[in-house]
Amino acid sequence: MNLPNMIEAKKRDKKEFNVYNYKNEECVLKNKKYFIRTYGCQMNEHDTEKIKGILELNGFSEVFDVKLADVVILNTCAIRENAHNKVFGFLGQLKHLKESKKDLLIGVGGCMPQEENVANEIKDKYKYIDFVFGTHNIDNIIGIINECVLNNRQNIEVYSKYGDVCEGFPFKRDNGITAYVDIILGCNKFCTYCIVPYTRGAQRSRSKESIIREVQMLKEQGYKEVTLLGQNVNAYGKDIYDNYTLANLLKDVSGTGIERIRFVTSHPWDFIDDMIEVIALMPNVMPYVHLPVQSGSNKILKLMGRRYTKENYIELYNKIRSKIENVSVTTDIIVGFPGETEEDFNETISLVNQCKFDGAFTFAYSPRENTPASIMENQVEETVKFERLNKLNEVVNRYSNENNSKYLDKVVKVLVLGQSEKGNDKLMGYTENMKLVNFIGDKSLIGEIVDVKITDAKSFSMDGILLN
Ligand code: SAH
Ligand code: SF4
Numbered sequence: 001m002n003l004p005n006m007i008e009a010k011k012r013d014k015k016e017f018n019v020y021n022y023k024n025e026e027c028v029l030k031n032k033k034y035f036i037r038t039y040g041c042q043m044n045e046h047d048t049e050k051i052k053g054i055l056e057l058n059g060f061s062e063v064f065d066v067k068l069a070d071v072v073i074l075n076t077c078a079i080r081e082n083a084h085n086k087v088f089g090f091l092g093q094l095k096h097l098k099e100s101k102k103d104l105l106i107g108v109g110g111c112m113p114q115e116e117n118v119a120n121e122i123k124d125k126y127k128y129i130d131f132v133f134g135t136h137n138i139d140n141i142i143g144i145i146n147e148c149v150l151n152n153r154q155n156i157e158v159y160s161k162y163g164d165v166c167e168g169f170p171f172k173r174d175n176g177i178t179a180y181v182d183i184i185l186g187c188n189k190f191c192t193y194c195i196v197p198y199t200r201g202a203q204r205s206r207s208k209e210s211i212i213r214e215v216q217m218l219k220e221q222g223y224k225e226v227t228l229l230g231q232n233v234n235a236y237g238k239d240i241y242d243n244y245t246l247a248n249l250l251k252d253v254s255g256t257g258i259e260r261i262r263f264v265t266s267h268p269w270d271f272i273d274d275m276i277e278v279i280a281l282m283p284n285v286m287p288y289v290h291l292p293v294q295s296g297s298n299k300i301l302k303l304m305g306r307r308y309t310k311e312n313y314i315e316l317y318n319k320i321r322s323k324i325e326n327v328s329v330t331t332d333i334i335v336g337f338p339g340e341t342e343e344d345f346n347e348t349i350s351l352v353n354q355c356k357f358d359g360a361f362t363f364a365y366s367p368r369e370n371t372p373a374s375i376m377e378n379q380v381e382e383t384v385k386f387e388r389l390n391k392l393n394e395v396v397n398r399y400s401n402e403n404n405s406k407y408l409d410k411v412v413k414v415l416v417l418g419q420s421e422k423g424n425d426k427l428m429g430y431t432e433n434m435k436l437v438n439f440i441g442d443k444s445l446i447g448e449i450v451d452v453k454i455t456d457a458k459s460f461s462m463d464g465i466l467l468n
């Protein structure tokens with residue numbers, strides 16, 4: 001058993017990290033069915049693709065009805081309290097299921113067990129959870145399951161460490177059209193509200209060679225789009241190269257000829273002019289930037305440890321808007337951070353009024369274990385947080401709608417990802433600048449890039465008619 005430790009998780013000591021290749025271990029379970037549920041960000045979704053790939057390499061097959069499963073895995077997120085609540089809610093249901101199905105194995109992985117409190121709580125109170133793993137040892141999931149089965153007891157293996165990089169995972173990606181590719185793991189920013197630097201370890205870039213090779217391979221397999229992933233992709237390369245940045249990487253990935261390249265998430269702090277140039281110049285680097293601002297008040301930005309001012313942000317934002325044709329920009333905003341007054345909140349609203357974002361993910365501040373903000377003075381009352389959240393959402397949605405309305409009667413290029421939730425005869429896909437479009441079309445178009453004329457615009461999607 002190994003339990004996490006928040007002090008260890010915080011250490012950043014310029015240590016070199018190891019890069020090693022995935023090595024398969026034979027599973028003692030044979031021909032079993034697994035069910036997996038994923039919470040959280042794209043990095044977690046991508047980690048789930050690793051877990052699925054490893055399980056299927058070992059003869060497991062996926063089921064989508066939890067009652068049919070022999071092994072259930074929850075890949076969890078710790079970013080806010082409600083992410084926790086969802087997981088513990090589902091675990092309650094699984095406990096019942098296990099009462100009637102004694103052999104069922106339940107596993108919990110991802111960011112939540114990286115928290116000391118959670119791992120200890122599982123050890124002391126959730127005996128029916130069979131195995132627990134963190135974000136640093138996904139590649140060892142078979143070893144962890146084996147030990148749990150052979151010893152017939154709960155197995156908790158969670159490490160708080162700087163972190164290594166495992167290459168060569170046997171991914172099982174959900175579709176053959178668009179793929180996630182990790183470029184930088186972990187985070188060194190330590191924004192005062194955020195748990196991620198503790199749950200994901202230090203910032204570690206993958207080598208440019210392995211990233212380019214992976215994109216090349218995806219292109220050969222027929223993928224049309226890659227999304228380069230990191231908690232802060234703009235820091236790419238800083239830890240392993242003297243002079244090779246995300247701008248260089250985008251240029252090289254662009255050289256593979258894959259049709260669409262995206263990247264998330266960008267921290268405004270590391271966003272250099274070269275990046276803007278590359279996005280503007282390279283036809284296959286998509287004109288879409290997710291640029292979290294978090295707050296429009298300099299006082300709050302400082303308390304958050306974001307290392308930029310509202311003025312810095314707006315300057316960068318305007319540069320991106322003016323230099324990249326047809327770009328769309330989305331953001332993340334937290335309301336109710338400790339010390340946020342009505343005045344600070346109004347500054348956030350005024351920043352939104354100024355930037356007119358294409359979209360924004362908005363959150364009520366949620367105190368996280370061991371983070372500096374959780375013990376700051378002047379915590380904001382929950383009711384106030386949610387009042388502010390509602391007010392903010394109204395403003396944000398108005399601009400999303402306004403921005404989308406600009407596309408009425410225009411023709412956009414849509415990469416068709418699948419059938420739409422809006423009806424059986426409808427397809428859905430994304431424009432170059434990441435707008436969701438629904439339109440009537442034949443399933444044979446899935447995976448193609450098609451021209452669609454926009455006929456209706458809403459806050460979160462657009463409708464159109466197929467032209468070719
Ligand atoms: N690495 C990204 C963000 C990853 S987390 C970045 O720095 O831009 C995604 C979003 O969750 C954050 O941008 C922030 O808006 C929100 N978030 C993070 N911690 C939070 C907390 N404790 N309470 C509320 N929202 C939080
Ligand atoms: Fe969290 Fe800040 Fe790192 Fe983003 S940059 S993951 S908000 S600590």
Ligand code: F3S
Binds near residue numbers: 078
């Ligand atoms: Fe959640 Fe971990 Fe992602 S905390 S947002 S799953 S990095």
